[in-house]
Amino acid sequence: MHGFANPARFLRIARPMTGPLLWGGLLLVAASLWWGLTGVPAERLQGDTARILVVHVPTAWLGMAGWMAIAVASLAELVWRHPLAGIAARAAAAPGAVFTAVCLATGSIWGRPAWGTWWVWDGRLTSMLVLLFLYLGYLALAGAVDREGGSARIPALFGLVGVLNIPIIHYSVIWWNSLHQPPSLTTGGSTMAPEFLWPLLTATLAFSLLFAGVVLARMRALLAAAQAEARLRRRALEG
Amino acid sequence: MREALDQWTFVIAAYAVTALATLALTAWSWLAMRAAERRKDRGR
Numbered sequence: 001m002h003g004f005a006n007p008a009r010f011l012r013i014a015r016p017m018t019g020p021l022l023w024g025g026l027l028l029v030a031a032s033l034w035w036g037l038t039g040v041p042a043e044r045l046q047g048d049t050a051r052i053l054v055v056h057v058p059t060a061w062l063g064m065a066g067w068m069a070i071a072v073a074s075l076a077e078l079v080w081r082h083p084l085a086g087i088a089a090r091a092a093a094a095p096g097a098v099f100t101a102v103c104l105a106t107g108s109i110w111g112r113p114a115w116g117t118w119w120v121w122d123g124r125l126t127s128m129l130v131l132l133f134l135y136l137g138y139l140a141l142a143g144a145v146d147r148e149g150g151s152a153r154i155p156a157l158f159g160l161v162g163v164l165n166i167p168i169i170h171y172s173v174i175w176w177n178s179l180h181q182p183p184s185l186t187t188g189g190s191t192m193a194p195e196f197l198w199p200l201l202t203a204t205l206a207f208s209l210l211f212a213g214v215v216l217a218r219m220r221a222l223l224a225a226a227q228a229e230a231r232l233r234r235r236a237l238e239g
Numbered sequence: 240m241r242e243a244l245d246q247w248t249f250v251i252a253a254y255a256v257t258a259l260a261t262l263a264l265t266a267w268s269w270l271a272m273r274a275a276e277r278r279k280d281r282g283r
Contacts, residue, residue, distance in 0.1 A: 026262075033257070047246050052254075055257040095268075098260055102260045102261075106256060106257060109252050109253040113244045207261075213265075214268045225278070228279040231282050
């Protein structure tokens, strides 16, 4: 892991990967959206709205995976002082927040025809909304630390504490009575029919590739900004 | 009485929200990266 700690080595690996992940992921996302719209049949109980799950489930997964990435990177920053870990955590925050917001929006749009309401304050929806607020808090905190020059350990600690919300989101439909359905996809298998499962898995792969591309692009942007800032400071000290 | 909702309106709305947010995120990430790397290279 420390092999990637050198920014020059990281850039040698990241530069050729960013474009293909970003644009290839976007192309695959477009294809999976088309598949979801035209290839998924109407479901017996949910009707046409079952197609919304093809976009809702991958964005929910990435909202949670994004915070897991922040937590792992924060741990690496706090324990091993990995030079790129803080940058990786910051880079995962914006796409994580966007996908969490999209998950909440698409879930709400699905809920209106399926449940007869846009929103209910049940465990799954509320803990997902808390995740969005955690992302916004993390972005504000990391931005303030970068601007004001505070300790980088503060957002890292926030990232680690916030991970407590992830098991709450996952188990909320088991622990509490919820309108939200229990998981259809687990490590033990799937209760979904193949005509729903394959478009869903393809969309999940597509959004995950795009997410990885966005994180690499954000890391490169943050690294370039830090290097430019360090050069300006060096020149100011020399001059 | 059950409301007669056109389900496709909701499907299109959900896909439109997802597509727009994904496109905006991708474009912003790419352009911000290019701009930051250009700024860094100009300072050399």
